[in-house]
Amino acid sequence: MSDSITLKSNNKNLWGGGVEPFKASYGKLMMWFFLISDAFTFSAFLIAYGVIRLKHPAYEGTLSDFTFSQSYWPVPEKVFEAFPFFHGVELPLVFVGLMTFILILSSVTMVLAVEAGHRMDRKGVEKWMLWTIVGGFTFLGCQAWEWSHFIHGTDLGSRLLDGSIIYGANLQINQYGPPDFAAFFFFITGFHGFHVFSGVALNFLIFYQTTVGIYEKRGHYEMVEKVGLYWHFVDLVWVFVFTFFYLI
Amino acid sequence: MLEPENSFVTPKPADKSKIWKIWKVAIILGVVTAAEFYVALQFPESWKEFKLLLFIGMTFIKAGYIVGEFMHLAHEKKTLMWTILIPTVFVIWLLGAMVIQADAIYQAIYS
Numbered sequence: 362m363s364d365s366i367t368l369k370s371n372n373k374n375l376w377g378g379g380v381e382p383f384k385a386s387y388g389k390l391m392m393w394f395f396l397i398s399d400a401f402t403f404s405a406f407l408i409a410y411g412v413i414r415l416k417h418p419a420y421e422g423t424l425s426d427f428t429f430s431q432s433y434w435p436v437p438e439k440v441f442e443a444f445p446f447f448h449g450v451e452l453p454l455v456f457v458g459l460m461t462f463i464l465i466l467s468s469v470t471m472v473l474a475v476e477a478g479h480r481m482d483r484k485g486v487e488k489w490m491l492w493t494i495v496g497g498f499t500f501l502g503c504q505a506w507e508w509s510h511f512i513h514g515t516d517l518g519s520r521l522l523d524g525s526i527i528y529g530a531n532l533q534i535n536q537y538g539p540p541d542f543a544a545f546f547f548f549i550t551g552f553h554g555f556h557v558f559s560g561v562a563l564n565f566l567i568f569y570q571t572t573v574g575i576y577e578k579r580g581h582y583e584m585v586e587k588v589g590l591y592w593h594f595v596d597l598v599w600v601f602v603f604t605f606f607y608l609i
Numbered sequence: 610m611l612e613p614e615n616s617f618v619t620p621k622p623a624d625k626s627k628i629w630k631i632w633k634v635a636i637i638l639g640v641v642t643a644a645e646f647y648v649a650l651q652f653p654e655s656w657k658e659f660k661l662l663l664f665i666g667m668t669f670i671k672a673g674y675i676v677g678e679f680m681h682l683a684h685e686k687k688t689l690m691w692t693i694l695i696p697t698v699f700v701i702w703l704l705g706a707m708v709i710q711a712d713a714i715y716q717a718i719y720s
Binding site for chain 1: 618619620621622623627628631632634635638639642645647649650654655661664665667668671672675676679680683686688689692693696697699700703704707708710711714715718719
């Protein structure tokens with residue numbers, strides 16, 4: 362008899378166990394907490410970029426006179442102005458913009474997959490997960506092209522003070538400006554790209570488990586929501602990288 | 610054991626207004642991104658600080674829609690929402706501290 366009384370008083374306590382105070386499952390909360398820690402990592406990267414950039418002299422002249430130099434920080438829109446199959450045409454930030462649109466669209470298809478999951482619509486989840494995976498792969502392909510172009514450099518390269526000409530960039534030299542600029546490009550877009558890659562792998566896992574009917578048997582599609590949270594976060598990080606690395 | 614080829618679960622019909630709401634957020638994100646382009650390439654070079662302010666503002670509009678609508682945080686319990694949002698003030702602190710630090714390094718090297 363006394364047992365039932367104890368149980369009753371426990372039920373009234375929101376944090377006493379047995380209820381979900383946040384109305385969210387364990388797995389979803391853990392995904393949120395992981396994403397906070399990941400947000401701190403990316404913030405640290407972007408703030409470190411800001412510190413190193415402010416440590417270097419800024420370019421003072423007009424945009425039309427801009428040339429690559431080791432003595433000041435480059436203007437990003439002068440560095441990222443190439444587009445596949447348009448060799449020699451100056452298209453500032455157009456390719457990065459295209460990548461941004463691709464990632465936003467694949468975020469939208471992910472929301473549609475989650476929505477289909479709420480309705481237990483297996484065919485809908487399969488369709489939208491597939492589009493999300495296609496978007497992720499397209500983004501990765503674009504990034505591979507951008508890295509390749511950045512590493513190989515422009516036709517004219519950049520002349521150093523001793524008269525030698527360097528082409529492209531790696532972790533030692535950088536034709537676009539101070540070597541730190543290339544290092545941060547590789548680290549920030551690389552770390553983000555690795556997140557996209559992991560996201561595509563997780564999305565594929567979810568797609569596979571949907572097709573074999575695991576979630577249908579389980580009775581809910583919450584795994585789609587959890588991986589969806591991660592995928593939107595990758596998009597969110599890109600929004601910040603786009604502004605603080607490419608636009609400013 | 611053989612798995613049945615077709616599922617016996619009948620999906621609930623889609624709510625058109627819900628789907629439209631998702632696409633509306635997508636359109637807003639697209640339009641804001643396009644506006645960022647316009648500011649970056651068409652606004653005069655001399656408006657540096659103003660452009661910076663616009664970029665940061667538009668970034669936070671986009672971030673708000675992604676976190677609030679796509680990640681559904683605006684519709685979760687308020688305690689959960691603040692548990693996620695409040696820790697990000699540490700980022701603002703780090704940003705402020707490091708900008709001051711960076712300026713000090715610059716002054717030490719170049720003046």
